[in-house]
Amino acid sequence: MKANVNIDYSSNWNLDPAPESTSHIHLKTHYDLFINGKFVKPTGNKYFDTINPANEKVLAKVASATISDVDLAVKAARNAYNNIWSKLSGKERGKYIFRIARIIQERAREFAVIESLDGGKPIRESRDIDIPLVSAHFFYHAGWADKLEYAFPNQKPKALGVVGQIIPWNFPLLMAAWKIAPALAAGNTVVIKASNATPLTLYKLAEVIKDAGLPDGVVNVVSGSGSVVGMAIVNHPDVNKIAFTGSTNVGKIIMKAIAGTGKKATMELGGKAANIIFEDAALDQAVEGIVNGIFFNQGHVCCAGSRLYVQESVYEVVLRKLKDRMQSLIIGDPLDKNTDIGAINSKDQLNTINDYIKIGLQEGAEIYQPECTLPKKGFWCKPTLFTHVAQSNRIAQEEIFGPVLAIQTFRTIAEVLEKANNTPYGLSAGVWTDKGSKIFNMTSQLRAGVVWANTFNKFDPASPFGGYKESGFGREGGIHGLEAYLKFE
Amino acid sequence: MTQINFFDTPKVDQVGIQDRISRITSRSIKNEAKLKGLYMILNMIDLTTLEGADTEDKVKHICYKAMHLHDDFPGLPTTAAVCVYPNFVKTAIAELKGSGVKVASVATAFPSGQASTQTKLDDVKQAVDNGADEVDMVLSRGKFHSGDYQFVYDEIATIKATIGKARLKVILETGELGSLDNVRRASDIAMHAGADFIKTSTGKISPAATLPVTLVMLEAIKDYYYKTGRMVGMKPAGGISNAKLALHYLLMVKETLGGKWLTNTYFRIGASSLANDVLMQIIKQKTGNYQSKDYFSKD
Numbered sequence: 060m061k062a063n064v065n066i067d068y069s070s071n072w073n074l075d076p077a078p079e080s081t082s083h084i085h086l087k088t089h090y091d092l093f094i095n096g097k098f099v100k101p102t103g104n105k106y107f108d109t110i111n112p113a114n115e116k117v118l119a120k121v122a123s124a125t126i127s128d129v130d131l132a133v134k135a136a137r138n139a140y141n142n143i144w145s146k147l148s149g150k151e152r153g154k155y156i157f158r159i160a161r162i163i164q165e166r167a168r169e170f171a172v173i174e175s176l177d178g179g180k181p182i183r184e185s186r187d188i189d190i191p192l193v194s195a196h197f198f199y200h201a202g203w204a205d206k207l208e209y210a211f212p213n214q215k216p217k218a219l220g221v222v223g224q225i226i227p228w229n230f231p232l233l234m235a236a237w238k239i240a241p242a243l244a245a246g247n248t249v250v251i252k253a254s255n256a257t258p259l260t261l262y263k264l265a266e267v268i269k270d271a272g273l274p275d276g277v278v279n280v281v282s283g284s285g286s287v288v289g290m291a292i293v294n295h296p297d298v299n300k301i302a303f304t305g306s307t308n309v310g311k312i313i314m315k316a317i318a319g320t321g322k323k324a325t326m327e328l329g330g331k332a333a334n335i336i337f338e339d340a341a342l343d344q345a346v347e348g349i350v351n352g353i354f355f356n357q358g359h360v361c362c363a364g365s366r367l368y369v370q371e372s373v374y375e376v377v378l379r380k381l382k383d384r385m386q387s388l389i390i391g392d393p394l395d396k397n398t399d400i401g402a403i404n405s406k407d408q409l410n411t412i413n414d415y416i417k418i419g420l421q422e423g424a425e426i427y428q429p430e431c432t433l434p435k436k437g438f439w440c441k442p443t444l445f446t447h448v449a450q451s452n453r454i455a456q457e458e459i460f461g462p463v464l465a466i467q468t469f470r471t472i473a474e475v476l477e478k479a480n481n482t483p484y485g486l487s488a489g490v491w492t493d494k495g496s497k498i499f500n501m502t503s504q505l506r507a508g509v510v511w512a513n514t515f516n517k518f519d520p521a522s523p524f525g526g527y528k529e530s531g532f533g534r535e536g537g538i539h540g541l542e543a544y545l546k547f548e
Numbered sequence: 549m550t551q552i553n554f555f556d557t558p559k560v561d562q563v564g565i566q567d568r569i570s571r572i573t574s575r576s577i578k579n580e581a582k583l584k585g586l587y588m589i590l591n592m593i594d595l596t597t598l599e600g601a602d603t604e605d606k607v608k609h610i611c612y613k614a615m616h617l618h619d620d621f622p623g624l625p626t627t628a629a630v631c632v633y634p635n636f637v638k639t640a641i642a643e644l645k646g647s648g649v650k651v652a653s654v655a656t657a658f659p660s661g662q663a664s665t666q667t668k669l670d671d672v673k674q675a676v677d678n679g680a681d682e683v684d685m686v687l688s689r690g691k692f693h694s695g696d697y698q699f700v701y702d703e704i705a706t707i708k709a710t711i712g713k714a715r716l717k718v719i720l721e722t723g724e725l726g727s728l729d730n731v732r733r734a735s736d737i738a739m740h741a742g743a744d745f746i747k748t749s750t751g752k753i754s755p756a757a758t759l760p761v762t763l764v765m766l767e768a769i770k771d772y773y774y775k776t777g778r779m780v781g782m783k784p785a786g787g788i789s790n791a792k793l794a795l796h797y798l799l800m801v802k803e804t805l806g807g808k809w810l811t812n813t814y815f816r817i818g819a820s821s822l823a824n825d826v827l828m829q830i831i832k833q834k835t836g837n838y839q840s841k842d843y844f845s846k847d
Binding site: 069 | 558559560561563564565567568571574575576577578579580581582584585588767770773774775776777778798799802803805806807808810
């Protein structure tokens with residue numbers, strides 16, 4: 060039974076703008092490198108602009124490091140490791156990490172606003188997800204610092220030394236926390252490179268680290284191009300481990316560069332996660348999860364649920380619910396408290412996404428975008444669905460890293476398992492069903508590092524995160540993540 | 549068409565519902581949107597008195613309040629309805645004559661519903677004969693829990709058939725249903741049996757209306773609309789006593805069912821004390837100052 064009706068989500072009762080204030084934040088005009096506990100000018104005296112992607116205005120100038128700056132940073136980290144950090148007890152290290160966690164909590168609002176200004180993500184996400192998780196990661200790892208012997212009994216865990224860390228632009232502060240917190244807890248010192256597109260919150264974190272009184276040189280922050288600064292860290296002979304989050308292509312370049320050097324590595328790379336809806340799922344909640352899975356942070360999420368597989372018997376209903384739900388998503392000013400989808404992070408990324416949308420159309424897929432007006436300035440993309448997608452379409456195979464969902468149907472469990480696993484990636488997956496046994500059947504056969512059941516994009520510092528295949532190796536978070544920063548006798 | 553199997557109604561996931569609710573409650577409803585929403589809410593209230601201690605005078609007082617929410621402040625709407633026991637329907641109708649405010653009467657052995665079908669029908673007949681515009685009946689929760697969905701369905705359908713033009717609200721009493729899956733099932737039974745409105749609670753059981761329960765019911769209404777093309781109304785009742793919470797209910801209706809449901813034909817809030825908080829917020833919004841609660845009449 061089906062009536063020929065539609066629901067009209069337009070109404071003459073609409074929300075007013077509710078912008079978060081920016082009056083409480085402190086931004087400098089220039090951000091210098093943070094080396095050996097001091098903010099220092101880059102030796103080449105070069106700076107690059109970091110802009111607000113929602114209006115293309117310059118927020119600040121940020122130091123562009125040279126190879127010799129990286130060398131200074133590594134030397135500072137080595138010196139701090141040899142003379143201070145490696146001599147402190149775990150309990151003392153923990154105190155510093157707890158202090159960092161508390162200061163971040165106290166300044167959460169400022170961090171959230173800057174994260175949204177620099178990256179374009181909705182303030183709702185930076186305020187409710189990114190920043191709380193950042194302090195949670197520091198708190199969690201602070202607790203491990205004096206318990207390493209208990210975490211790895213009879214294995215004599217030891218720090219690696221100096222670790223080089225390179226983080227992406229999509230979750231700048233959160234990725235920094237994922238990397239710095241376990242490194243410090245395990246007793247390492249750090250040289251970390253900020254993303255070029257979103258460097259500000261990492262430099263704000265450097266201010267916090269300074270305020271927390273962390274000994275000079277334990278954490279050093281640099282920025283600049285990946286090919287110069289990133290590779291200088293990777294190739295530095297005195298770095299003991301590389302932790303990288305970013306694209307699979309760059310991950311491969313790094314792996315080639317460190318081959319044979321004895322450096323340890325963890326890689327968290329791309330993804331093309333399958334979200335699978337069975338006919339017996341709670342469909343309205345599944346749709347909510349699909350929406351969060353693909354449109355969270357404008358789809359700039361390595362574990363985004365960018366492929367949707369719907370059991371054919373409920374396909375029409377799910378599609379209708381999905382389209383209905385998308386009509387009440389609010390797209391616009393990232394600082395507006397009601398914004399659901401913010402700005403695309405950069406012009407380059409917007410071009411990439413638009414190219415993929417064109418490819419999808421050329422491949423014969425059917426597009427759906429809700430009616431909405433986009434701001435004139437800045438980089439914007441409507442939330443997009445593609446239906447009638449084939450497994451062989453590029454939009455179903457390649458990581459788009461934008462708010463674009465490719466929808467396919469399936470009939471049997473065997474079929475959907477084969478399709479879901481039929482990808483070079485394997486970072487995450489989602490299963491939606493009311494039947495517990497089906498969840499366990501699926502999770503044991505899906506080749507993905509994280510499988511969510513009846514939810515998506517849930518993170519906790521105690522839970523390890525990482526990939527299979529071209530999505531990388533090594534885990535971050537939990538005891539597994541801690542292990543990646545230790546060696547055992 | 550095959551018959552509907554109420555043993556197999558759509559599933560609800562509590563965690564997912566909670567996620568959706570947190571998206572709704574983190575919306576910021578400010579300025580004009582707030583003011584307009586508050587006026588809409590006043591006009592959607594079923595001002596309710598359902599006490600053993602109710603008297604003719606008490607009913608007359610709330611009828612006056614329904615029409616004159618705050619005479620100090622011109623331009624306010626009336627409430628949508630007053631909600632009373634069947635024996636006070638005549639009084640309420642006389643008081644509200646010409647005001648446009650509807651008279652709703654609870655019936656069917658409210659609030660427990662523990663009576664024979666004949667007794668319930670007599671109760672309903674009294675309400676309708678006395679001129680009630682709307683009948684708020686209670687679902688037979690005992691029969692529901694024992695799995696006798698056919699009985700529950702038939703009872704609603706029978707009552708619907710006897711009330712003529714009056715609109716039928718079916719109170720699910722979600723606080724006694726035990727799970728969101730059951731809320732969904734009860735909603736489906738009530739709508740298929742002919743309910744014009746589905747209503748959360750009697751106000752006599754805790755918890756009464758909650759956002760999660762209301763969301764489940766709104767989603768049931770949406771699915772039913774897509775199936776049949778018939779718009780069923782929603783009435784959360786009990787437990788909504790402040791304006792901010794009421795605004796979030798309103799937003800949830802908008803984001804789930806769209807603008808067509810944002811009138812008192814399809815959305816009501818059953819409440820006794822909400823109106824005064826809404827009035828206080830309206831005056832704060834207009835004047836910039838909060839007034840003492842003592843400036844608002846408590847009937």
